Amino acid sequence: MDLSALVKAYDVRGTVPDQLDESIARAIGAAFVDVTGADRIVTAHDMRETGPGLARAFAEGALHRGASVVEAGLSSTDMLYFASGHLGLAGAMFTASHNPAQYNGIKMCRANAVAIGQDSGLTDIRDRASEYLDRGLPATDAPGSVEQADLLTAYAEYLRGLVDLSGIRRLKVVVDAGNGMGGYTVPAVLGDAVLAPLPLDIVPLYFELDGSFPNHEANPLEPANLVDLQKAVVAERADLGVAFDGDADRCFVVDADGRPVPPSAITALVATRELAKHPGSAVIHNLITSHAVPEIVREHGGVPIRTRVGHSFIKAEMARVDAVFGGEHSAHYYFKDFWFADTGMLAAMHVLAALGEQERTLADLTAEFTRYVASGEINSTVDDQAARMAAIREAFAGRAESVGELDGLTVQMPDGAWFNVRASNTEPLLRLNVEGPTEESMAAVRDEALGLIRDGSGA
Template sequence: MDLSGLVKAYDVRGVVPDQLDESIARAIGAAFVDVTGAQRIVTAHDMRETGPGLARAFAEGAMHRGASVVEAGLSSTDMLYFASGHLDLPGAMFTASHNPAKYNGIKMCRARAVAIGQDTGLTEIRDRAGEYLDAGLSGAAAPGDVEQVDLLTPYAEYLRGLVDLAGIRPLKIVVDAGNGMGGYTVPAVLGDSVLPALPLDIVPLFFELDGSFPNHEANPLEPANIVDLQRKVVEEGADLGVAFDGDADRCFVVDAAGDAVSPSAITALVATRELAKAPGSAIIHNLITSHAVPEIVREHGGRPIRTRVGHSFIKAQMAREDAVFGGEHSAHYYFKDFWFADTGMLAAMHVLAALGEQPGTLADLTAEFSRYVASGEINSTVDDQAGRMTAVRKAFADDAKDVDELDGLTIELPDGSWFNIRPSNTEPLLRLNVEGPTQDAMAAVRDRALAAIRD
């Protein structure tokens, strides 16, 4: 069976049951054990209704191939990474992140949260699972067993050990969980449900776990999905607001005025904190983050390293460089202290600590990290991705200061403006990101690039 439409570059994701069902999950579980050689694995799932059944089917496939299974149950994605690191086991997380309710998926990793992507085992898992679906699963001579564990308290204790929030000034924060897993993890890590209270007054929004996402899509990068958070922060006179995506591995921040703080500014802020603990360390940033990020990293004695977009690329680069921290424009934040994996919760804790350790506002604190004007990601539907990218290159050929093709096409211009255009791996789209020294400069480049893309 051909699973190429289901198995993406970094994970498995599709509509349930039309594209992903328990028989496929069972085959992928068996293939996961074959490819990783694991004798024991850990699984977890988010709040989607289809999660428990898919996770159990995956476990059955793994046990067919002789592996034992530790079921962590209800978890955020970064809780699964914690489980993989803490237990030193390969893991599988059942989530479709911010996708609509009809979707589900699988994020897989080797022991200690090492990412599995297209070039690091996922293609082999896909092909092997397809073979099992065609030929059937044969039972192992000694099938594995299964056990259940509760890792919420160890996860909360671990994160609190990385960032000390007990001594900060009192802060009032609004947290929008989007009916996703933040509603499960925030009370444990930032609240007092399992550990002593912190000096945080938490105003919850949509903490009820509901994989149908009845209030808004659990993707805080879309402006429409943080309107409720922005309004509530202002109404409550809160110091800041934090929004998590569906599986709570990303976080997005707004200040006391309800204004969004760019993920690039958060990347720079957290980088300075990590460099203060580990001077001279490498900091990873993808090529869509603001040029302010490498500038600030250098100013604080760090070594900025630019990489492609995508968590499997960044995690691999983090490990190669022994980087202390990494950030993406999509609000994924990676930490050496977290097995080089991404965790929205730990990033949020750093923001709270940075704000609570000084008397000013979040807007004042992040002003120095917001040096340029960005367009945000603009998607264009095209019939010929390669042809349109060639057209863009030609349109800027006479005044391009620098051109590179690390990930798509990036062009830098003499006035300090730059843009990147990348083709989507799964849709007929080109994704454009532009940054400039001023609003007018950014808009001029944006409009030129879009004209070439859409002409």
């Protein structure tokens, strides 16, 4: 069976049941044990209705290959990474993150949250699973065993041990969980559901777990999905707002006036905090983050390292250079103290600590980290991605200061404006990100590139 449409660059993701069903999950579970060599694994799932069945089928495949399974049950993705690091086990998280309700998927890691991507085992898992689907699983005489584990309190305690919020000034925070896993983890970590209360007044939006996403998609990267949070922050006269995506491994922040704080500014802010604790350390940023990020990292004595987009690539590079922190334009934030894995909750805690340790507003606090004008990510569905990319390369040849191909095309213009266009690893899209020293320079490059992407005109 061909699984190439289902197995992406760094995870498994597709619609259920036509692309991903329990028989496929079972085969992937067996292949996962074969490729990792794990004799004990941990699984978890988000709030999607199909999650428990897929996770159990995956466990059955793993059991069939002799591995024992710890079922962590309902979890955010960063809770699964915590479980992998805390227990020292390879793990599998069943989630489709911000994708619509009909999707589900699997994010896999080796022990201590070491990511598994296309070049680090995922292709082997895909090929072995395909064989099992064609030929069936081999007989086994020694199946593994299953146990359940509730790790929510341990997860909350661990995060609170990394960022102490007990002494900050009292803050009012609106949190939009988007009916995703933030509704499960925020009360435990930032509220008083399992630990002592913090000086935070949490105003909850859409904390009810519902994988059909009845209020809005759990993808705060899209401006339309931030509107409710922005209105609530202003209406509540809150100090800030935080939105999580469906599996709560990403967080987005808006200030007291409801204005989004760019993820690159959050990356720079958190980087300065981590560099204050670990002077001279490396900080990872992907090639789409603002040019302000490497500038600020250098100014604070750190070593900025640029990498391609994608969690498996970034985690591998962080481990290789022993980076203290990493950030992406998409609001994924990675921490050495969290097994080099991404966690939206820990990033949110850093923002709360930075704000609560002084008296300025969030807008004033983050102004120093926002130096350029950015378009935000603009997605376009196109019929022929390669042809559009070739047209862009040709149109800017001879005019650009440089053209890089680390991840898609990154074009640097002489006036300081630059853009990156790349194919999505999970959807049939071209993603455009543009930045410039002024609104005019950014808009000119944005409009030309977008015209080439959408209709080939460059207009």
